[in-house]
Amino acid sequence: MKIEIFDQTYNVQADGDEAYLRQLASFVDERMRTVAEATRQVDSTRLAVLASLNIADELFILRRRQEEIEGPLRKRVEKCVNLVEKALESSH
Numbered sequence: 001m002k003i004e005i006f007d008q009t010y011n012v013q014a015d016g017d018e019a020y021l022r023q024l025a026s027f028v029d030e031r032m033r034t035v036a037e038a039t040r041q042v043d044s045t046r047l048a049v050l051a052s053l054n055i056a057d058e059l060f061i062l063r064r065r066q067e068e069i070e071g072p073l074r075k076r077v078e079k080c081v082n083l084v085e086k087a088l089e090s091s092h
Helices: 018-039 044-091
Strands: 002-005 008-011
Touching: 002 018, 018 044
Parallel strands: none
Antiparallel strands: 002 008
16 A cells, blocks of 8 residues: 655555554654654655654653553552452451
């Protein structure tokens, strides 16, 4: 299938959901255009690197937030499991 990112056409194989791949391409295209407007860069390679850094930053922030949520949540689940196990042991 063909996708377009920053006025460049790419032939890619879509083993899965083509609509999802188009959505990803649209996201990257949008980020590149945003970076182009902000930096006044025209070199597509530089724009791709800057957009990639921007996307990676967002990914790392989301991962950090997920870890901050999962850590305490995991501890609470473990406490609940322990309480249930103790309750089951005492009932036998």
